[in-house]
Every structure is written in C-alpha cells, then in structure tokens.
Amino acid sequence: MSTAARIYRARTMREALARVRRDLGGDAVILASRSVRRRRMFGLGDRELIEVRASATMPSSAAAIDVETPTAPREPGLRDRSAGLSATAQARLGEELSRLHERVDALSRMGRIDHLIPDLPGPLVGPYARLIEAEVPEALARRIVAAVSESLEPHQFLDPREVDAALREAVALCIPVAPPIRAVRGTRRVVALVGPTGVGKTTTVAKLAADFKLVHGLSVGLVTLDTYRIAAVEQLRTYAEIIDVPLAVANDPAEMERAFDELGAVDIAFIDTAGRSPRDEVKIRELGEFMERARPDEVHLVLSAGAGERTLHAAAERFSRVRADRLILTKLDEAEGLGAALGLLGRSNLPVSYLTTGQAVPDDIEPADRMRLASLVLGMEGIR
Ligand SMILES: Nc1nc2c(ncn2[C@@H]2O[C@H](COP(=O)(O)OP(=O)(O)OP(=O)(O)O)[C@@H](O)[C@H]2O)c(=O)[nH]1
Ligand SMILES: [Mg+2]
Incomplete structure (x- = not known):
C-alpha cells in the first residue's frame, strides 16, 4: 500500500x-x-x-x-x-x-x-x-x-x-496562586470561607484551625454564621472541642462584633459560613452584610475541584459580590478531571490558596502549588 x-x-x-x-x-x-x-x-x-x-x-x-x-x-x-x-x-x-x-x-x-x-x-x-x-x-x-x-x-x-x-x-502558567494565610502572633487575622453548599467549608475551617494551632502554635478562634441548621453549628462545635479552640456564633450581622469579643485576643479567626446557592440572591446579599460587619482580611471562595465549568463560573461570579479574593479547591481526591477548574483559574484570576484532598482533619490539605496543580490537571501525578 x-x-x-x-x-x-x-x-x-x-x-x-x-x-x-x-x-x-x-x-x-x-x-x-x-x-x-x-x-x-x-x-x-x-x-x-x-x-x-x-x-x-x-x-x-x-x-x-x-x-x-x-x-x-x-x-x-x-x-x-x-x-x-x-x-x-x-x-x-x-x-x-x-x-x-x-x-x-x-x-x-x-x-x-x-x-x-x-x-x-x-x-x-x-x-x-x-x-x-x-x-x-x-x-x-x-x-x-x-x-x-x-x-x-x-x-x-x-x-x-x-x-x-x-x-x-x-x-x-495559567494557574495564579496565593501565598498561604500568614498570621502574625499578637495581631488578629480574620479569614472567611464562603461558597456553595456541601463543598467542604466547615471541614476546611477545621483543617486550617488545627494546622495554625497545632503546627504553627498560634491562638485560633472560630466564628460560625451557619445558624440555619443546628446540626451545622454542632459540626463546627465538635471540631472546636477536639482542636480545643473557642467558638462563637453570630446569628445576624449585628452580632459579629460580639462574636469576636467572645473569642478574645486570638492571632487568627476563621469564619465558617452557611453554604449558599449561587442562585439565591437573598442569601448572597445577607452574606455580604455579614462580611461588611466582619471585615475579613481574606475571603476564600471554596469550590469543589471536580465541578463543571458552568457551575464553577456561576459560583465565582456570584461570590465575587462578597469580595471573595482567593480560591480553595476541595475534593481533588474525588475529581475526575480538573480541566474545568483550570478554565476558571485561567479566566477569573482568583488565585488558589489551598487544595484539599480528602476528608481527614487535619491531614488532607496543602498550600496550592502551581506545578503540583499542573501535574494533577495532566494526570502526571497522583493525589498522594
Ligand atoms: N473526598 C473529600 N471529601 C471532602 C473534602 N472536604 C470535605 N469533604 C466532605 O464533604 C462533605 C461536606 O463537607 P462540609 O465541610 O460539611 O461542607 P460545607 O461546605 O461546610 O457544607 P454546608 O455547610 O452544608 O454548605 C463532608 O462529608 C466532608 O467530609 C475533600 O477534600 N475530599
Ligand atoms: Mg458547613
């Protein structure tokens, strides 16, 4: 032939x-x-x-x-x-x-x-x-x-x-990364985690709190705004007890200040928020009011790494209204492909701060690294 x-x-x-x-x-x-x-x-x-x-x-x-x-x-x-x-x-x-x-x-x-x-x-x-x-x-x-x-x-x-x-x-080169959270002893750094329902916000707050307390030896406090569900407050309370850090609950934006007072002088305070559907305008606006009162230094949008392109873009767009300025990608261990997440990173310019790779608190979290993330996107490297 x-x-x-x-x-x-x-x-x-x-x-x-x-x-x-x-x-x-x-x-x-x-x-x-x-x-x-x-x-x-x-x-x-x-x-x-x-x-x-x-x-x-x-x-x-x-x-x-x-x-x-x-x-x-x-x-x-x-x-x-x-x-x-x-x-x-x-x-x-x-x-x-x-x-x-x-x-x-x-x-x-x-x-x-x-x-x-x-x-x-x-x-x-x-x-x-x-x-x-x-x-x-x-x-x-x-x-x-x-x-x-x-x-x-x-x-x-x-x-x-x-x-x-x-x-x-x-x-x-398409992956913007943010440096890990930097807390300084004696000054209070406030970090909020926001995002859609079930993406792993509370679990990630627990991982970060444990890391800052146990590894960095800093004093840590937790605030929850998730007051819609008793079980959600209990979930964070359980973590707070295990890690041995104070937890305060803010039922509405006006209670933010009291919640911080309750924590006392901590080096870093993590705010856990209720998952909100990006489509729920009212709840997104309410979250915005909480954020205005809390004045966090950093707002990390938490998204599931394996979510589809449209879901990721819609969430990034909606949560930009509450001034999310970093991105935590969760559940990398479950994601079939990270291409859609890469698409979001390429377009939104939200730098990634952390990656989470499993349910285990406090182990399954790592600061974002662009070469590692690139290898994961291309399947050149495994999660563990
Ligand atoms: N496989 C895997 N599961 C995770 C990861 N992070 C969290 N989860 C699980 O995802 C589920 C939801 O986690 P939560 O931390 O409750 O999620 P959330 O965003 O706080 O949920 P809402 O408060 O209901 O919006 C739990 O079963 C977690 O154990 C991860 O990195 N990998
Ligand atoms: Mg939660």
Missing part, C-alpha cells in the same frame, strides 16, 4: 476518520488536521469542513512524512516545527505520530474527537488531546498548546519528556 498522504474532507472529524479507515485500513495514520471553508452552491454561503491528511501506513522515510499543514495556521504559535529535521528525526516523529493516532482513536471512541481543533501540526495533537481529555475548555487548551509550540525547538518535539515538561510548564 502507498505511504503517500491522502486528504479527506468531511463535516465532522468522526466522519473523516471513518472514511480514512474504510479507505486506508486500520493502520492508517493521521498526519494533520485542519478546518477548511467551502462555498456552497446557489449562493448559500459557505460551510466548515474538517480536512484530515492521512497515510495508509506509518511512513518509514523522511520523504513520505509530511506533517506540515498545507496552509498557514490560523493562530500564531501553532507553527509546524518539524521542518528542518533530519531523516532519522522525522522517522522517529513518524513513530510518535503512530502513538498519537491511537490516542485520537481512543478519543474518537469516547465521542470527544470533534473537539480536536483543526490546524494542529501532528506533534501538538497529543498534548492537545490530553488537555481535552482532562476537560480543559477548548480555547484554553488551544492557548496552552500554542505556548508549548513556542517554547520547544523542533528536535525537542521528539522527546516525550521534553514535551511533557513544556506542557506542564504551560499549564502551570
């Missing part, structure tokens, strides 16, 4: 791949893909088609490999960097492409193939596919692979470790 590249056009990537497979067989290799506009008949405007370049078998010589996209890429940075490679280097690139083909195939089976953005030169299909698999929003994934493309020299594309490192670096 010929190893020359052939071009297939179809409405979707899946259709194009089905035709490649029918024509060229199961060993067909995808060399590049891009979108093209085709004029329709009778002046009906134009439509977008996916164009796939494929070869029947893995090209074994440099001459047979043609990973260059036929037209100029739409976005700067997505240049094909394979030009100028030696024949052996190109042959190795061919092998790499074969592996990528398997991934493309897997994505196709998962119904994700239509996310694959055209115009990507072969060596970037792998990194791009990994980001899409991690549920990174398309626009962000595209920006990240553009950064990878810019940062690597042509020969570095042949070394998967170099590509991995560049990808990890590019993802890390």
